[in-house]
Structures are given as C-alpha cells and as structure tokens.
Amino acid sequence: MTTPRLSVDGLTVRFRLRTAVVHAVTDLSLTVQPGELLAVVGESGCGKSVLAHTLLGLLPRNATVSGRAVLDEDTSLLTGRLTGVRGRRVGLVPQSPATALNPVRTGRRLLEETLRAHGRPRTDADRVAADVGFDPIDLDRYPHELSGGMAQRLCTALALAPEPPLLIADEPTTGLDRPLVDHTLDLLRRRCDAGNTVILITHDLTAAQRVADRVAVMYASRIVEDQPTNALFATPAHPYTAGLLDALPDRGFRAVPGHPPMLTALPAGCAFAPRCTRANDACATMPNLSGPARCHHPLIEQEVAA
Amino acid sequence: MSELAAHGVSVAYGRQRVLDQLSLHIGAGETVGLRGASGGGKSTLVRVLALVQAADAGHVSLDGVRITGARHHVPAAARTRIGVLFQSPRGATDPRLRLDDIVAEPLRATGYPDAAVRERVSELADLVGLTPDLLIRRPHAISDGQLQRACLARALAHRPGYLLCDEATAMLDASTQAHVARVLTDYQLESGAGILVVSHDQPLLTRWADRVIDLQPQTHEHRHAATSV
Numbered sequence: 001m002t003t004p005r006l007s008v009d010g011l012t013v014r015f016r017l018r019t020a021v022v023h024a025v026t027d028l029s030l031t032v033q034p035g036e037l038l039a040v041v042g043e044s045g046c047g048k049s050v051l052a053h054t055l056l057g058l059l060p061r062n063a064t065v066s067g068r069a070v071l072d073e074d075t076s077l078l079t080g081r082l083t084g085v086r087g088r089r090v091g092l093v094p095q096s097p098a099t100a101l102n103p104v105r106t107g108r109r110l111l112e113e114t115l116r117a118h119g120r121p122r123t124d125a126d127r128v129a130a131d132v133g134f135d136p137i138d139l140d141r142y143p144h145e146l147s148g149g150m151a152q153r154l155c156t157a158l159a160l161a162p163e164p165p166l167l168i169a170d171e172p173t174t175g176l177d178r179p180l181v182d183h184t185l186d187l188l189r190r191r192c193d194a195g196n197t198v199i200l201i202t203h204d205l206t207a208a209q210r211v212a213d214r215v216a217v218m219y220a221s222r223i224v225e226d227q228p229t230n231a232l233f234a235t236p237a238h239p240y241t242a243g244l245l246d247a248l249p250d251r252g253f254r255a256v257p258g259h260p261p262m263l264t265a266l267p268a269g270c271a272f273a274p275r276c277t278r279a280n281d282a283c284a285t286m287p288n289l290s291g292p293a294r295c296h297h298p299l300i301e302q303e304v305a306a
Numbered sequence: 307m308s309e310l311a312a313h314g315v316s317v318a319y320g321r322q323r324v325l326d327q328l329s330l331h332i333g334a335g336e337t338v339g340l341r342g343a344s345g346g347g348k349s350t351l352v353r354v355l356a357l358v359q360a361a362d363a364g365h366v367s368l369d370g371v372r373i374t375g376a377r378h379h380v381p382a383a384a385r386t387r388i389g390v391l392f393q394s395p396r397g398a399t400d401p402r403l404r405l406d407d408i409v410a411e412p413l414r415a416t417g418y419p420d421a422a423v424r425e426r427v428s429e430l431a432d433l434v435g436l437t438p439d440l441l442i443r444r445p446h447a448i449s450d451g452q453l454q455r456a457c458l459a460r461a462l463a464h465r466p467g468y469l470l471c472d473e474a475t476a477m478l479d480a481s482t483q484a485h486v487a488r489v490l491t492d493y494q495l496e497s498g499a500g501i502l503v504v505s506h507d508q509p510l511l512t513r514w515a516d517r518v519i520d521l522q523p524q525t526h527e528h529r530h531a532a533t534s535v
Contacts, residue, residue, distance in 0.1 A: 015447075020439065022447075043479045044451020045440075095450055095477075098394045138345075145319060148393045148473065149344030171450075174476050175393060177344045177506040203451070203479035247480035249509040255485035259435040 003073050005166055005197040006032045006055075011067035011078075013047075013054050020264035024050040026221040028067070029289075032199060034165070037192045039200045039208035039229070041244070042218035043260050048201045049095055051218075052168045056092050057082045071166065088118060091164035093172040095201075097151035101143040107154050108139035111161060118162035132156045133183045148175035156184060160191075167191065170201045185211045205248060209233050217241045220261050220271035225293040237293035237300045240272045270296065307370040308334035310355060310388065310468045310500060315364035317350050324350050327364065330519055332468060332500040337491075339511035340504045342521030348504045349393055351521070352472040355502070356390040368468075386416055389466030391474035393504075395453040399445050405456045406431075406441040412464040430459035433489055435482070450477050458486060462493060468500045469493075475505065487514050 009029045015022040025047045032038045040048050053059050055069055055077050069077040075085060082090075094100040102110060111129060112122040126136040134153040143151055152175050159167060169188060173181040181204075188198045189211045202208055208215050208229065215232045217225040217240065225238040236242040243256035258275040261267065270276070273283035278297040287296045311331035317324055324347035332338045332355075342348050353359035355366060357373070357380045366374045373384045389412075392398040399408050409427045418426065431441055434455040445453050454477055461469060469490065475483040487510075494501055505511055511518050 017443075017447075041479070043481055044454075044477070045449040049449060096394065096396050098397045147345040147349060153344075171477060175344065175473055175506075177342070178508065180344050181506070203477065203482075205480055244480050247484040249480075249484075249507065249513040253484050253487070253513050255488060256481040259437065262437045262439045264439045 002033055004031045005034045005036070005072060006030075006199075007068070007070045007073070008055075009068040011051070011054065011069055012065070013050055013059065014064045015060070016062045016064070017264070022263045023221045023266050024063075024263060025054065026266075028221075028223055030216060030223065030226065032166075032197050034197055035192050035195050036214065037189060037198045037200060037212050039202060039212035039215045040218060041202060041205060041208055041215060043244075043256075044203065045260060045263070046218045047221040047263075048218055049170055052092060052170045052199070052201055054078070055168060056086055056090055058092075087114075087159075087164065088162050089164055089166065091159040091162060091167040093156050093159045093167070093169040095170040095174070097148070097155040098143070100155055101151060103143050106140050106142055107134075107146070110154070111139065111157060114158050114161045120161065124161075128157050128161050129154070132160065132187060133180050149177065149180060152176060153180070153184070156187075160187075164196075166197045166199070168199045168201065171203070172200070173202065173204060173207055181207060182210070205233075205244065217244070220266055221263060222271070222294065223289065224272065224295065226289070227292045231292070235300050237291065237298045238272075238295045239276050239278055239297070239299060241293070242299055243275075270294075308467075308500075309367075309369065310502075311367050312351065312355055312361075313365050313367060315351070315354055315361040315366070317347070317354065317359070317361055325354070325361070328521075329364075332502050334467070334500050335494065335498045336517075337494065337501045337503060337515045339515030339518035340502060340521060341506060341508070341511060341518060344506070346521050348521055349472050352390065352392075352470045352502070352504060356388055356470050357385055358390075386412075386464055387467040389461035389464070389469045391454070391457055391461050391469070391471045393473040393476065395450060395457045395477075396445060398457055399453060401445050404442055404444055405436065405448070405453075408445075408456055409441075409459045409463060412460060416464050418464075426463065427459075430463055433462070434459045435485060451479065451482060454478060455482070455486075458489065462489075465497060466499065467497070468502070470502045470504075472504045473506070474503075475510065476507075483510070 011028040013025040111125045115124050129136050132153045156172050173184050192198050212229045215229050216223050219240050225241045246252040261271050269284040273279040282296040287294050309331045313329050314327045316326050354361050365372050368384050374380050406427050410423050413423050436455055475486050
C-alpha cells in the first residue's frame with residue numbers, strides 16, 4: 001500500500017479576535033497520494049488559503065490549531081519546527097505575488113537566492129524561470145516592474161526551484177491569460193505524473209476540471225464534497241457544488257442565491273441550508289461526510305447513508 | 307459625446323514600450339471587454355484611463371473633453387467620474403483601515419454628508435455581499451476575494467459614470483463572479499455607466515461584454531493594434 005504524501009485528520013483552525021472567534025477551518029480530513037493532484041475549490045473566504053497556511057506553519061499568533069496533518073507518515077506539519085520542511089518538502093505558490101516578492105530585489109536575485117539555499121546552482125535560474133513561462137530576460141526586473149501575471153509566474157518559479165514533493169499552489173493562475181494558465185496547469189500536471197503531489201487551491205473550476213484527479217469543495221470552513229473530477233462535474237452531489245457549476249459563464253452564469261455565512265457565527269447544522277432550496281428541518285443538524293457530499297439531501301444517491 | 311476614450315496613448319517602462327499609440331473608447335451604457343496577453347499593457351492602459359498614470363504620449367478624453375496629456379494635469383471633477391477596480395486589492399487598499407472606512411474613502415473625499423456615510427456603506431456592503439463582521443476587519447484579516455468585494459463597493463460608492471475593472475473578478479469564485487457581474491450590470495442599467503472589463507476569461511467576456519477588444523502583443527516594429535473581436 002502506498003504511503004500517503006499527506007494525511008490530514010480533523011484539522012480545525014480558529015482565529016481569536018477581540019470580540020469573536022473566526023471558524024476558519026473545521027474538522028477537515030483528507031488524504032493525498034503521491035502522483036495525485038487534488039483541487040480545493042470554494043467561494044472566497046471559505047478557508048482554502050487558511051488550509052494552505054496551516055500546512056506550512058504560516059498562521060498568525062491569534063490562531064489556534066487542532067487535529068493532525070502528517071507528511072509522508074513521518075513529519076507532523078502542526079507541531080515542531082518546519083525548518084527543512086517548508087520550501088524543501090512542502091512548497092507554496094502564494095496567492096498574492098505583489099506582497100510575496102521582496103520589492104528591493106530583482107527576480108534573478110530572488111531566484112538565485114532560493115536555488116542556492118536549496119543546494120542548486122545559480123545558473124539554473126534561467127531554466128527554472130523558462131519552465132513556468134517567465135522570460136529569463138525579465139528576471140532582471142524588480143517586482144514593481146512586473147505585471148500581475150509575470151509576478152505570479154515568478155512566484156511559481158520560486159516555489160518550484162527546490163523541487164518539493166508536495167506543492168501547495170494557492171491560486172497560481174490568477175491574472176494569467178489562457179495560454180499561460182494552460183502552461184502552468186500542464187506544468188503542475190507533469191509534476192504529479194512524475195510522482196510529486198500538488199494541492200491546487202483555486203476558484204477556477206475550469207482549471208480544476210482540466211488537471212485535477214480529485215476535487216474537494218469547501219464551504220464555510222468545511223469540505224462539503226470530495227469526488228473524482230469527472231464525477232463531480234458530471235453529477236455534483238452537494239447542492240452548493242451544483243450552484244457553483246451553474247454560476248460558470250458558459251453554464252447558467254447565475255450566482256448561488258444569498259451570501260456565505262459569517263465565520264464568526266456559523267449555525268450548528270448545515271451552513272449552506274439558508275441558501276439551499278432542498279433544506280428542511282433535518283438540516284438543523286450537521287450532516288456527515290459519509291458519501292461524496294456532506295448533505296442530508298444530496299443530488300445523487302450516497303453510497304453510504306449519512 | 308458620452309464616452310471615456312484614449313487617443314494615441316503610448317507608455318514605455320525604460321526601453322520597453324508596452325503601449326504604442328493605442329486608441330479606444332468606452333461609450334456610456336456600454337460594456338467593453340479587453341483581453342490580451344499577460345504583460346501586454348492592459349493594466350497600464352487601465353491606469354492611464356483612470357487618470358492615475360501619465361501617458362508618455364497621447365491623451366485621454368472624457369465626454370469629448372481632453373482631460374489629460376503627457377503633463378498629466380487632471381481636474382479633480384474628472385477623477386470622480388471614473389471608478390476603478392484594480393487587479394490586486396491588497397495593493398489598492400490601505401492596510402491600516404477597516405473595510406467600512408475603505409468603502410467610505412471616496413464618500414468622505416467627495417464631501418458626502420458625514421451623517422449619511424454609515425448608511426451608504428451599509429447599503430454598498432449589502433450590495434456586494436460583505437457581512438457586518440467583515441466590515442470591521444482590516445485587510446490582513448480577510449481573504450483576497452472578500453477584499454476585492456470591498457474594493458467593488460468602494461468603486462461604486464460615489465456613483466461613477468465609468469467603471470474600469472482590471473481583472474476584477476480574476477480572484478473570485480464562479481458564484482461571486484456572477485454576483486459581481488450582476489451588481490455591475492444592474493448599476494449600469496440604473497446609471498447608464500460605461501464599463502471596461504479586462505479579463506483573460508473568454509467565456510466571461512462573451513457572456514458579459516457588448517464588444518471585446520483584443521490587445522495585441524507589442525513589438526517595436528508595429529503600433530499597438532486594438533482589434534475588435
């Protein structure tokens with residue numbers, strides 16, 4: 001049996017504010033295998049990026065974390081120092097390239113510094129940049145001289161430079177034109193085909209459909225559906241997933257009615273119920289994720305009754 | 307003539323010319339899509355049209371009146387007629403301010419009555435889907451998508467005649483994207499505003515824009531070609 005690249009079990013993250021507690025991630029469990037590309041999708045603010053930051057130990061001081069996250073069955077990502085793990089074994093393509101790049105260093109200096117720190121020759125900089133579709137000529141520019149898409153590609157190059165076996169890519173295609181989106185996605189896919197693992201955090205359902213083996217849908221801090229990609233797009237099980245798919249411009253282009261709940265005041269039951277046409281009294285209790293969807297009234301028959 | 311237009315605009319960064327004698331117009335009540343390669347000058351064009359960046363050559367006109375040239379003298383009244391949603395909300399917001407103050411910025415800057423600011427902010431927050439608990443947070447404590455919704459509320463606050471959306475929905479999920487498109491379309495129907503939608507997402511532009519302009523990659527040998535698609 002293959003050793004999972006990452007096992008997350010019952011992960012819960014809370015942020016203490018002065019007057020409230022933010023339920024950012026709740027009871028999240030997932031397993032990702034070597035060679036697998038898992039896409040995590042959902043509305044903005046549902047906890048996708050917090051999940052990424054938790055796995056890299058990048059949470060602020062007001063965060064409390066419980067549960068378990070283990071890399072290659074030998075390294076806990078929630079306890080202890082992550083020196084030697086962060087960057088080298090778990091890479092991150094950050095969501096905001098504008099704030100992730102050191103503004104006083106050129107792209108070349110940033111990339112060479114990363115390569116050197118991970119024992120690779122500085123002369124690899126041009127090749128690593130070219131791999132992500134970043135023209136090496138532009139490496140001599142400072143971050144403020146790069147377009148949003150160019151900065152995004154530079155961040156991807158920096159994350160890939162140490163060749164981490166697990167890469168968490170948080171919205172790596174934002175601001176890229178379609179050929180570059182496809183180029184980046186193909187690059188991630190090739191990494192998985194070579195035995196590495198990628199968690200692709202994205203709101204771009206088309207991107208997820210193109211390269212992911214599996215898609216996990218998050219809503220209000222929880223995973224509400226986890227299915228193989230083709231099955232999820234053909235027969236979504238959770239009403240929220242169906243709503244997201246219907247919002248695509250080439251489908252209905254209709255927003256899911258209502259707004260996501262406040263993460264400081266989540267209901268005891270299903271958080272999607274106030275926006276759901278199928279909701280009834282049963283939804284006042286939290287459904288289990290025993291089939292593909294965490295729902296009392298799934299759109300497809302659950303393999304195991306909730 | 308009700309339109310926001312660029313006339314022969316050129317911009318270079320050092321030796322690299324990103325816009326070369328580019329002309330385009332956005333009519334009142336019209337939604338114009340703009341697409342093009344990453345790094346091809348789309349965001350530069352938005353900044354020039356938004357009157358926050360001077361062009362090296364050419365000028366911008368608002369309703370037929372030339373309002374800026376290479377010297378970049380811009381009447382304040384012209385600025386208030388243009389709303390912008392930038393590509394990166396983190397770079398476009400003051401990290402020290404709470405979201406409700408960020409949304410209120412253009413209201414206070416344009417002399418909106420103090421007593422009515424809170425009510426208008428609340429109305430805008432409701433429109434874009436920002437819950438009250440988010441309004442009291444600062445940018446570092448919310449997601450990029452939530453911050454972009456605050457920027458949308460800010461862009462609409464002073465009821466601009468033209469709205470420039472630079473990849474404004476690129477970081478939003480499909481549902482929020484559809485919601486933002488609906489909010490902007492409703493605002494356009496109500497106000498007659500002209501909207502420029504910069505996006506790489508062809509299905510989105512096909513669905514949303516009245517016409518789409520393709521910004522061709524720049525070469526030193528060719529002038530910028532803005533081709534209607």
